Amino acid sequence: MGGSVIGQRTLKSLGLGMVTADLGTIGSADDLRRRIARQGLAVGVERNMVYEQSAGPVTYAPALAGAPDGDPCPLGRALSIGVIDGPVDADTTALAGARIASRSFLREGDAPGAPDHATALAALIAAPGNGQWPAGFARKARVLSAVAFAKGAAGDVARTDAIAEALDWLVTERVRLVNLSLAGPENATLAMVLHGLARRGTIFVAATGNDGADAVSFPASHPDVFAISAVDARRRLYYKANRGEEVAFVAPGVELFVPTAEGGRYRSGTSYAAAIATAIFAHAIDGGATGRSALERALRAAAEDLGPAGRDSSFGWGLLKIVGCSK
Secondary structure (H helix, E strand, O other): OOOEEEEEEEEOOOOEEEEEEEOOOOOOHHHHHHHHHHOOOOOOOOOOOOOOOOOOOOOOHHHHOOOHHHOOOOOOOOOEEEEEEOOOOOOOHHHOOOEEEEEEOOOOOOOEOOOHHHHHHHHHHHOOOOOOOOOOOOOOOEEEEEEOEEEEOOEEEEOHHHHHHHHHHHHHOOOOEEEEOOOEOOOHHHHHHHHHHHHOOOEEEEEOOOOOOOOOOEOOOOOOEEEEEEEOOOOOEOOOOOOOOOEEEEEEOOOEEEOOOOOOEEEOOHHHHHHHHHHHHHHHHHOOOOOHHHHHHHHHHHOEOOOOOOOEOOOEOOEOOOOOOOO
């Protein structure tokens, strides 16, 4: 007929034979069916279809962070959390029903950066959980998305002035917890802004960076910022994570399932660990911890010590655990 046999099997329990074939010059499965029927043979013909697992994405992070039954509990109140990054795709299924407000700090003529990174951060923090998508680590939180990243020649970038303006807006909106999943060279102006806002009570949580270096990136290296690194499902340090004495804590950040323009992908990086850490900080604040010192004490008391005993340059004080989350 113009096709070729690839393989033959016998299904003994059913008393059936099965042939896998390449149609070759045969036009379609329907053409083959008609040819076989004309031969008077009792043979069924169907495409060799491919099926996918229906189990859904693997989500180890909630259990690793101490969430009961692997399901992070919601905040008791609608705490506002600032995220300075690119634009958030609030229409994605993962964020359906989430409370998100956004404002851009790009210059006229700037093209906004890609939405995947910021959308992933927002989902890890505040995704409501809808059966199709895992819940965020601080659902019921209100996310204020400050868009500071624009398209650059070599990727999305945020200028110092845009970040500073974004911080100023968040403070006017009474936001006291800010995620900074960004990294770059130390900047005296931005350092001054961070210090001034920290003295007024703003809590900053930032990613250590993904260069595999023995130096924490800025702004995580700033003394008024909590530097967060990433671990995998087996509590091993992310191999690209930067190390340094500034590391405060670690959180899950390797192979996390996050929303993308294609629907969803597994992503790794200290940015994602910092987002989960920010959500865990929100739980501690929700539980009554106020101020940097009180927060650090509460989170240190709950953290799982990893690596050498006490604080170290890879894991800081250890793996963050959700404070006050019970079912």
